[in-house]
Amino acid sequence: MRVDKARNRDMVLAAAARLFHEATHPDEVSMDAVAAAAGVGKGTIFRGFGDRRGLLLALYQEHIDRELTAPVAEETPAQTALELMTRTWRFKQRHRILTLALEREGFGSPYQNSGYTQLHAQLTDLVGQARGTDNAAFLAHALIAAVRSDLIEHLRNHPEIDAEAGLRELVYDVLG
Known part of the structure; x- marks a missing residue:
């Protein structure tokens, strides 16, 4: 370059x-x-x-590379999944306007980016380890839905909800 x-x-x-x-x-x-x-x-x-989408994706990827690439401690699948989900939640809180812009950009789907693909693959593997591969891919998608930026933004107006406790309960319910 x-x-x-x-x-x-x-x-x-x-x-x-x-x-x-x-x-x-x-x-x-x-x-x-x-x-x-x-x-x-x-x-x-x-x-x-x-275009704007390309700029958003480049900026998002730069933040991911800097903040979310640290290895996760190898513990039980549920503990590892919880760490991934919590990191993602906190990342999206820190970069809330950027992640909202990316999800709202109208390019068809928030599922079409490398960050989503990587998190989905990791969670699918962890769900598979914890409970077998049947429906592991679907359950990974369902878990990721809990850290969508629009949900995080919505819950900003509900301080009575302990989102991280909810994530913990969700992960342990799904992964056992």
Whole structure:
């Protein structure tokens, strides 16, 4: 990658990360706002990322690579699954506007990204270890539904709900 292209990419991702962190709603972060904050033209963003979805995916993947790639302690399948689910919940809380924007982007499905695919594969394996492979893939999808960004956002208005305790109960009910 050319030095100026790499520099522009880094500036755009840093600007987008800052804007999403400061925003209160996904629609507040436009391509124009990102370009202005990064000090580049909007065409630079389109050439580097294709479209808004491409920018969102790149930023999301950068956060995943930095925050969710640490190995999970090998314990029981249920304990490992709970650690994965809790990390995902906390990650989506930290990056709530970005994850909401990604899920709302309208590209057909929030299930079409590498983060989802990786988490699903890990949970499918853990469910399979705990209770056999029958329905393991479905149960993994069902577990991931509990950490969707729109649910996390909804529960922000319900402080009486202890989401992490609920995750623990759900994981142990499914994995035994």
